[in-house]
Amino acid sequence: MQTQTLIYIILAILVALALALFQYIYKSKKQGKIYWFLAALRFMTVLSILLLLINPKFDSVTYYNEKPNLLIAVDNSESVAYLKQDTKAKALLETLRQDEALNERFDLEFYSFGKELIPLDTLAFNEKQSNLAKVFERFSEVFNNAVSPTVLISDGNQTYGSDYVYLAKKYKHPIFPVILGDTTRFADLKIEQLNVNRYAFLKNKFPVEIIANYSGTSAINTQLKVSSGTATVFSKPLSFSKDNTSQIVNFNLPANRVGIGTYKAELLPMDNEQNTINNVKNFAVEVIDQKTNVAIVSEIIHPDLGTFKKAIERNEQRQASILNVQEFLKQSNDFQLVIAYQPTNDFKLLFEEVDRLKLNKIVVAGTNTNWSQLNKIQTNYKQQITNQTEEFQPTLNQNYGAFIVDDLNFEDFPPLKSEFGETNFLVPTETILYKTINGIQIDEPMIATFEVNERREALILGEGIWRWRAQTYFDEGSFNNFDDFVGKLVQYLSSNKRRSRLNVNYESFYNGNENVILSAQFFNKNYEFDANANLEILLDNKDTDKTTRIPFVLNTTNYQVDLSGLEAGDYSFKVNVASENISKAGDLKILDYNVEQQFLNANVSKMETIAMDTDGRSYFIDQTNAFTSDLLNDSRFAIVQKSSKNVVPLIDIKYLLALMMFCLFAEWFIRKYNGLI
Known part of the structure; x- marks a missing residue:
């Protein structure tokens, strides 16, 4: 309490007294105990009023006990049931829930995990x-600063994500793994990995790489067989021993027929082998009879060129070459699409050649673009020339209708730099991204597409698109979404098909462990995205003739349906729009593969490693009593008494107001009762 406040309180006491x-004493003509009592009441009343006016502040200290958290994460994946540990896991969980000593010592938090933690x-x-x-990622975000x-109740087998042993080393809390399984090791053959390209080209051969592993002590012989339908297309004998536990087999298979070819790779099992599911892997290859060649033509060196090339070639059906104008003119017949990057004076011949061959093209304009020349050599748009540059950020046009564009959080992307001034289009256009300056969207396109004389073209007004690809990786840990955006633009410009009001985006086949998500867009007659449409998919299993009807769900700029969990097999589908005579049909295949059934044992070594790295201790599922006892006796997890100090102003103390009211009432009553009023 400050000295000044203390002086005020002393003065208040003196004034009230x-x-x-x-x-009641000096002015009163009578003397007696009642007058001294009334003086005391008046003293308390006046003092209370003066103290409320001074309003001093006091420190209020409260004490409380803080229990440490006990985070319990249970593996909810299929491998636990496959290893016959599901019943034991549920029993352990129930034991922990009802353990009074644990609940008294810890705040128990229960989670389950598969692909995500919930x-x-x-x-x-x-x-x-x-x-x-x-x-460990989610717990580090939420519980980083608390004991x-x-x-971790799991078999330790991971099928998705980063290596958890590496992340556990950075984890700040002790980890106590409860291993669902034992140390028993069985001899086992396994196809550890199968690498194959998703696409192949007709009349070519495509490479296949198979990594086969063996866990055991005795020497064995087996055979690797690859079959398509009932025909064996490749076979090779393999030998393994205690010292020779892994072999890599490389071979080529012919692509003789257009379409999806499915194959089965199999290691013939040993006698009495416990798990034969992991001896088999199915794979598929889509054979196509053409490849899109894209020419990226530029007279300058810029990181955007490599960005376009990498994004385009992520799809194996496409190939991109970075050329100058003269190199392109020598081989112009080899390409189906041209990207003219920042045209200069030399691009007049290129545009003439592109017009002669009736090729589609993408024009990218930036700070090195010669707009005087570009305005002359094409007639689709004219740029106001100011000889000044400006940085523009993108904003997605939700109503773009030529193909499905996913929102990559474009508003948070770095700006592109281009010529300052208005771009006047002389043909009808559709805008994919608008320009934004200082957070204000202007009615000018950053990326636009248009069709003229059955040819398609795109204009990108800005250089520095390589930063967008880097930003996508920074946000999501992958380039895939940006590459898909460029891939869809290239796919649209590589085709001259008439655009449709209903677009469906899907893959021709999916691996059994992948998410099967189909997306669609529907546009009204003005080719504006219709967010009020009712879309549904009729899915027909060709093997069982079972038909399923599933509605699409609106997801901001498109409709989506999640078909994950479908049985392996061949499916045909038809997407219908309610109240409209519009539909799209297609086929897809789901390959038979369950990654969670590839394990024969718990991964004891990894679980023990994360315990050792974090000063914890590992236990097997049958050691529950020792596990709970160790937690209760660990001095690191003691209940901590903490204090909380708050500064409380006197005016917040309601008892003082009650005392003042009591004194006033008592004084009035005594005076009234004694005839002093």
């Missing part, structure tokens, strides 16, 4: 993927 004595509701052990790294020992 003086006033009370003056009124608060525990029920355990079904039906997750198709297990991502143990996600456990939070972590119990």
Whole structure:
């Protein structure tokens, strides 16, 4: 309390005392105990009023006990049930829930995980993927600053995400793995990995790489067979031993027929082998009879060129070459699409050649673009020449209708730099991205497409698109979404098909462990995105003739339907729009593969490693009593008494107001009762 406040309080006491004595003792003609009592009441009343006016502040200290968190994450993936550990896991979980000593010592938090970590509701052990790294990522974000020992109930087998052993080394809390399984090791053959390109070209051969592993001590012989239908297309004998536990087999298969070819790679099992599911892997290759060649033509060196090339070639059906104008003119017949990057004076011959061959093109304009020349050599748009540059950020046009564009959070992307001034289009255009300056969207396109005389063209007004690809990786840890955006633009410009009001985006086949998500866009007659449409998919299993009807769900700029969890097989589908005679049909294939059934044992070594790296301890599922006892006796997880100090102004103390009212009432009553009023 400050000295000045203390002086005010002393003065208040003196003033209240003086006033009370003056009124009831000094001025009173009578003397007695009742007058001294009334003086005391008046003293308390006046003092209370003066103290409320001074309003001094006091320190209020409260004490409380803070229990450490006990984070319990349970593996909800199929591998737990496949290893016959699901019943034991549920029993352990129930034991932890009802343990009074644990609940008294810790704040228990229960979670389950498969591909994602979620608060525990029920355990079904039906997750198709297990991502143990996600456990440590999410717990680090939420519980980083609190004492939070972590119990990981899992078999330690991971099928998705970063290596959890690496992330555990950075984890700040002790980890106590409870291993669902034992140390028993069985001899096992396994196709560890199969590498093959998604696409192949007709009359060519495509490479296949198979990595086969063996765990065991005795020497064995087996055979690797690859079949398509009932025909064996490749076969090779393999030998393994205690010292020779892995072999890599490379071979080529012919692509003789257009379409999806499905294959089965199999290691013939040993006698009494416990797990034969991991001896087999199915794969597919789509054979196509043409490849899109894209020419990226530029007279300058810029990182955008490599960005376009990498994004385009992510799809194996496409190939991109970076050329100057003269190099392109020598081989112009080899290309189906041209990207003219920042045209200069030399591009007049290129535009003439592109017009002669009736090729589609993308024009990218930036700070090195010669707009005087570009305005002359084409008639689709004219740029106001100011000889000044400006940085523009992108904003997605939600109503773009030529193809499906996913929102990549374009508003947060770095700006592109281009000529300052208005671009006047002389043909009808559709805008993919608008320009934004200082957070204000202007009615000018940054990326636009248009069709003239059955030829398609795109104009990108800005250089520096390589930063967009880098930003996508920074946000998502992958280039895929940006590459898909460029790929869709290239696909649209590589075709001259008439545009449709209903567009469906899907893959021709999916691996059994992938998410099967189809997206669609529907546009009204003005080719504006219709967010009120009702879309549904009729899915027909060709093997069982079972038909399923599933509605699409609106997802901002498109409609989506999640078909994950479908049985392996061949499917045909038809997407219908309610109240409109518009539909799209197609076929897709789901390959038979369950990654969670590839494990024969718990991964004991990894679980023990994360315990050792974090000063924890690992346990097997049958050691529950030792596990709970160690947690309760660990001095690192003691309950901590903490204090909370608050500054409380006197005016917040309601008892003082009550005392003042009591004194006033008592004084009035006594005076009234004694006839002093």
